[in-house]
Amino acid sequence: MLLFLRKQKYLIDYTLSSLLRRKGKSLGLLAVYTTIVFMLASVTLFTHALRKEAGLMLQASPEIIVQRMQAGRHAMIPADYLQRIGRLRGVMQKAGRLWGYYYDPIVKANYTIMTEGQSDTPLTEIVIGTGIARVQGLDVGDYLTLRSQSGEAFSFQISALLENDSELVSADLLLMSPKAFRRLFSIPEGFYTDLVLSVRNPREVNKVAEKLSQLLPDTRPILRDEVLRTYESVFSWRQGILFVLLLGSVLAFVIFAWDKASGLSAEERREIGILKAVGWETADVMRMKFWEGMVISLTAFLIGYLAAYGHVFFASASLFEPVLKGWSVLYPQFRLTPYVDGLQLATLFFFSVLPYIVATIIPIWRTSIADPDAVMR
């Protein structure tokens, strides 16, 4: 065992010397490789954590949302639908929700306006998400003016800000009383945006949804499981797009590595010949080449991964912000909770380190089985 370790250390010595001999090339290769690992790892870590976090948070969202559809579009739902639903087995609670969007032309941002509380909430008070507060430079006690459907300006006083911690779901929220909401958007009493049903037993959800579409044929029930599934697929899709974009650079790198490794220069061939002539076995030469691949790829993997971890979980994935942000003005500031597991690391390792090692060893194998007397000729 000790003998084996000593041998490997000698081989590493040799490998490092020969890498250092081509210092510029080796460092360049390492830099490119590290960057690629960094990108791949950042995407994986980021989407995985976001998916996980979304899943956990939205676990608390309502089991069923009933939307009324009219001519293929979402329409206001009359309050008497609540009565029409009547008593469905398994439904614990049902309520109408009032919410909508408000486009603020001054900061060019979309707000999500939701209603909260009972009718005794003061008409002129609102609670806003930290995203809005940041964009508008507002704080508790300040006033925010919204333009109503009919063109009147309504002034609201900010009574509170939503918690920082929940910014991922609440950055663009603006909470007001239902009465103010109806007045702002000229929505008559007796209409809601949608209905929310809570179902205790998850196995009954599908049955309830089925009955709903019979009872109210002009509605569409949206189930929580579907929502979570949507999120899974949205992030998978965005991750996929990023991977496809990265694929180009990955391929370029693979070609580069293959070319570098397979196009053994005369100098390298000669070097292998010398090694064999002075008493190295074919296996020793291959072990040495294995270490050469290992030194580069292991270093690149570890540095790339560590940088990606810092980028995603300490720097809030600032490089991805433009991609995720798209055209939105309001963007939540959040620090993702790291979800890293062994499997994820193993997958990353498998896809970044192994191909390179294989690409370096195979062509060497062809040369190193040749007779070593070539050096004498």
Place this chain on the structure above:
Amino acid sequence: MLIQLKDIKKVYNQGKPNEFQAIRGVSMAFEPNRVSCIKGSSGSGKTTLLSMIGCLSRPTSGRIQLGEQVISSLPERFLTDVRRHTFGFIFQRFNLIPGLSVLENVMLPAYPLGLPYKKLVDAARRLLQQFNLASKADNPIEWLSGGESQRVAICRALINDPKILIADEPTANLDSKLSNEFMQLIAELRQSGRTVLLTSHDPEVFDSTVVDRVVEMRDGVVLADVG
């Protein structure tokens, strides 16, 4: 260790249009603790013969015996093992590896043996000391002159303490003064109980008093064997 060759033939590219018979049947023996020189023009087959004795290549037919062991039929693995422990090589173009220090170059043949590092370094430094290279041990190999490189090559050939030293045209890249010095070193090596096989077409070598025996080759056969 006695080296015996029996009816050795070597054909390159057998069966192809460019088939070439490098050795056409050579039988001879080399006694231990002597300096033998194979002379001949290029293409005479002397290097091929030497590479077969040194287990760098295998004869197409015939038999090579090293002491009691027949080495011409050994598989690659064992061949390497024999080569590693029995032979030290000095090549015409030194074949030192750039980018490595002098010390690393000398230690190179011992890497696969996995000796303790300190022990190996000590052995290498001792050899360098012996050949007046101690002060250059940590220099890159590229900094050395031709004569120094040659001495490093000798150190490298000796690091595994081989019984037989094989040198292919060792003086081809040296001027006559350095060639003379080299032959003195060879004399010392014989004194320490080693067998030395040289090839050369340099009179400085085969006419040297250090050489005990001169074998002349041409077109793959032995023309003369003196000594």
Place this chain on the structure above:
Amino acid sequence: MRKSNVFLVSVSLLLVGAAATLIDAGLRRHHAYSQIESSASLVRQLGLTDLALFTEARYTRHLSLSDLHSAFQDHPVALEHFPSGSLLLPPQRMP
């Protein structure tokens, strides 16, 4: 120092770093429960269904609640959540 030692020491340090990320992840996850809980209670209270990540258009803000085929209706070049959006360019000029 011997080259292989330099390498082995630096790789060990990097490995320790990698192990530290796993520990850091574990610790932060532990602390994050309260944060997630506060978000979750807001979600429960308001019946929220979506993350406030893509606020550019209403069908991206509420992916799960949008009409099924409402691409392009809010902003002609908004980043799309349908794969086809990356293939079909928005009209260059309005007629």
